[in-house]
Amino acid sequence: MPSLTLAEARTRAALLSDVSYDLELDLTDTGSFGSRVTVRFATTGPATFLELHGGQDVTVTVNGTPVEAAYDGSRIALTGLRTGPSEGNEVVVEARLPYVTDGAGMHTFTDPVDGERYVSAYVGIDITQRVFACFDQVDLKAPITLRVVADPAWTVLSNGPVAMTQADAWEFAPTPPIPIDLFVLCAGPWHSRTFDHGGLPMGWHARRSLADELDRDFDELRRITEQCFDHYTGLFDEPFPFDTYDQVFVPGLNWGAMENPGCVTYRDELLPRGRVADVDRRLRAVVIAHEMAHMWFGDLVSQTWWEDIWLSESFAEYMGFRVSEEAAGFGGAWVGFHLTHTPRALNADRRRSTHPVAPLPEDVPDVDTASTNFDAISYVKGASALRQLVTWLGDTDFLAGVNAHLTAHRFGNAGLDDLMDALDAASPRDVRAWAELWLRTSGHDTIRVEHDGEVPVLVREGCRPHRLLVTAYDDGLAEVDRRWVDLDREPVRLDGWAGRVVVPNAHGETFARVVLDDGTWSAVGEALGSLEDDLARSVLWCTALDAVAGRDLPLERFLRIVERQLPTERHLGIVAAVSDATLGPLLATRAPADRAAAVHELVAEACRAGLRTGGDPSTFTRALARASRDADELGRWLADGRTDHDVEVDAPLRWRVVQRLALLGVLDGADIERERRRDGTATGDLAAATALALRPTAAAKEEAWTRLDADDVSNRTFTATATGLWAAEHAELAAPYVRRYLEAAPRWAARGPAFSIVVGEAGKTFLLDDAQLGLLREALEGEVPTVLRRAWEDALDDRT
Numbered sequence: 001m002p003s004l005t006l007a008e009a010r011t012r013a014a015l016l017s018d019v020s021y022d023l024e025l026d027l028t029d030t031g032s033f034g035s036r037v038t039v040r041f042a043t044t045g046p047a048t049f050l051e052l053h054g055g056q057d058v059t060v061t062v063n064g065t066p067v068e069a070a071y072d073g074s075r076i077a078l079t080g081l082r083t084g085p086s087e088g089n090e091v092v093v094e095a096r097l098p099y100v101t102d103g104a105g106m107h108t109f110t111d112p113v114d115g116e117r118y119v120s121a122y123v124g125i126d127i128t129q130r131v132f133a134c135f136d137q138v139d140l141k142a143p144i145t146l147r148v149v150a151d152p153a154w155t156v157l158s159n160g161p162v163a164m165t166q167a168d169a170w171e172f173a174p175t176p177p178i179p180i181d182l183f184v185l186c187a188g189p190w191h192s193r194t195f196d197h198g199g200l201p202m203g204w205h206a207r208r209s210l211a212d213e214l215d216r217d218f219d220e221l222r223r224i225t226e227q228c229f230d231h232y233t234g235l236f237d238e239p240f241p242f243d244t245y246d247q248v249f250v251p252g253l254n255w256g257a258m259e260n261p262g263c264v265t266y267r268d269e270l271l272p273r274g275r276v277a278d279v280d281r282r283l284r285a286v287v288i289a290h291e292m293a294h295m296w297f298g299d300l301v302s303q304t305w306w307e308d309i310w311l312s313e314s315f316a317e318y319m320g321f322r323v324s325e326e327a328a329g330f331g332g333a334w335v336g337f338h339l340t341h342t343p344r345a346l347n348a349d350r351r352r353s354t355h356p357v358a359p360l361p362e363d364v365p366d367v368d369t370a371s372t373n374f375d376a377i378s379y380v381k382g383a384s385a386l387r388q389l390v391t392w393l394g395d396t397d398f399l400a401g402v403n404a405h406l407t408a409h410r411f412g413n414a415g416l417d418d419l420m421d422a423l424d425a426a427s428p429r430d431v432r433a434w435a436e437l438w439l440r441t442s443g444h445d446t447i448r449v450e451h452d453g454e455v456p457v458l459v460r461e462g463c464r465p466h467r468l469l470v471t472a473y474d475d476g477l478a479e480v481d482r483r484w485v486d487l488d489r490e491p492v493r494l495d496g497w498a499g500r501v502v503v504p505n506a507h508g509e510t511f512a513r514v515v516l517d518d519g520t521w522s523a524v525g526e527a528l529g530s531l532e533d534d535l536a537r538s539v540l541w542c543t544a545l546d547a548v549a550g551r552d553l554p555l556e557r558f559l560r561i562v563e564r565q566l567p568t569e570r571h572l573g574i575v576a577a578v579s580d581a582t583l584g585p586l587l588a589t590r591a592p593a594d595r596a597a598a599v600h601e602l603v604a605e606a607c608r609a610g611l612r613t614g615g616d617p618s619t620f621t622r623a624l625a626r627a628s629r630d631a632d633e634l635g636r637w638l639a640d641g642r643t644d645h646d647v648e649v650d651a652p653l654r655w656r657v658v659q660r661l662a663l664l665g666v667l668d669g670a671d672i673e674r675e676r677r678r679d680g681t682a683t684g685d686l687a688a689a690t691a692l693a694l695r696p697t698a699a700a701k702e703e704a705w706t707r708l709d710a711d712d713v714s715n716r717t718f719t720a721t722a723t724g725l726w727a728a729e730h731a732e733l734a735a736p737y738v739r740r741y742l743e744a745a746p747r748w749a750a751r752g753p754a755f756s757i758v759v760g761e762a763g764k765t766f767l768l769d770d771a772q773l774g775l776l777r778e779a780l781e782g783e784v785p786t787v788l789r790r791a792w793e794d795a796l797d798d799r800t
């Protein structure tokens, strides 16, 4: 399949104008769906093309004349077009298209609880063409008028309000001009909670089998929505740009959420059963605020080409953390940012694949390359850069520039230069020089604390100016002082702080690696848990995680910090994130396979110590359930339905316990099947798939492989099964499958870029010894699709 190139997109955008779509989707047949689109446009050239992926029985009519042989399986050649200044063209394309289970296209899902069927068009970069024939590029924004034929008992949601319904048909009002990759359709027997906010119809929707969960959380979801909405409409001059604001928890979405104008989709794992942990509620609030920010950044004003995805994602990421804290009452949102996000961005900046936050368009030559850049650089580093920009520029000037930008390009497209024009006009500072260093240059700076005698001196390696808070502590990490520092080429002496423990960027205003001296590591090892300030603790944990990944801090020294300081940790997000990171990425990339069991044991002991000394029972128990190798302890919890510290074993916790017991060889296939039946939901099916693959036998691993290798395996089943197959504690059992994975993955990846990401992610999680790293290097010398190649190179770089 040809991947749209920058040159093609530029040529087509220069020719075309006044594009609009009249779209009819017929979902009544369960084998395939009907797609009929009328595309209207003006052009100054006689020829161009539409994209349509995988169409059957395709018919094309151009200005009333049927055209034979125009379709080659991925593109429809259009020739003989009218090019006069007042002449329009009308192309009608009818096709049958396949449903998918990989979250890229018309995704279909049958709920095991009640047998209900849900059909949703999940599009995104290069995917809309799997739903209807279109000019699949972001700078040909167009109004879409949608008609859907479906089961009359269903609810159908899309980017705007329903204008008219008939027995089995829904007609939506034309949208304002929207990016083609943000079209959405969600059809099925949704459980809906709707409300009105300031005259705008809003709603939260979930599968009918999740009605109790939606009802349980509805008040909070509505409150967050309304508070964020009011906050954004206060921050921005441009009013909310669309006519509805629906939010839907959907099955099988590949992303955390998708910012479709007027109708945001969220992966329905964000609506879990049981008790929603505070750390998950906070994360969900950040995602809600992130997606709403996109209504302005990305939807109202969109990038022209994919080099500028940071203009959507960095802004939404920054606003998500800022606004969930400022407006929605989730104090300490930035604590989570430093724990779960910043280490990923620093890591991404060490890989060969690193790139500037804002690359040049030529560095993103086609949409496959663009698909690889939805990464920690575009999201996290970009958000950090914006936080630094606000610190450096001041919020007033920043918002004045942003507002001028949004107004100037409303319902249009814009790039870095346009934003710089607006910020430049709003600020006396040299914003362009700042952007050159912060946005156009890849790699991270490093900030070190050195000493002139006893006096600490801050030194920057790199190229960027930093404005940051520096904090001084005594040896027990009690804060004694803090000061703002502008750090550039010249080192900065911190007079008055002789002999103090000094932590630069303890509140995270800037983005840089921080290298601490040995004395500071000693203080951290002794006293991190007693440091008062949650944010500073999160930054220090982040610094420690990054130091292990960057090989500044030996793994064993980090593990001693976990052993001593995790039990005294009182911030629930820190407990969860540190244990997850230790058992996840750090173990996969920095520990030899024969240490895996011992590292699990160490984390488990730290959690037990936390429970003994009065730590939050729920949080430490959940972390313990992921690490424990004590079959008696886990078996007791399963039998009693309560843990030793009286935490109720709800469905999510029960599955963690079942999975550990499966890994330890205590539960067999029949036990797991009993648990799956007892659960009866889609989440239970996936948890059981992981548990089955975790069983420590060669037969179980082979069974897991067969699941992965099935032609129609869903994206979620693939991930759930791979997670079990590659368990770090069974590296020797999984070893034969490394070669098989490397051989099969390019074939699996042929399903498309979105599934390639799923396949590639699976390759990042398993332990590789030297021989297997050799296999990976060898595989990279062959033909590997762009998106998969990127994942594999990243996996290699993280381990070497």
Ligand SMILES: [Zn+2]
Pocket: 259, 290, 291, 294, 312, 313, 316, 317
């Ligand atoms: Zn986003």
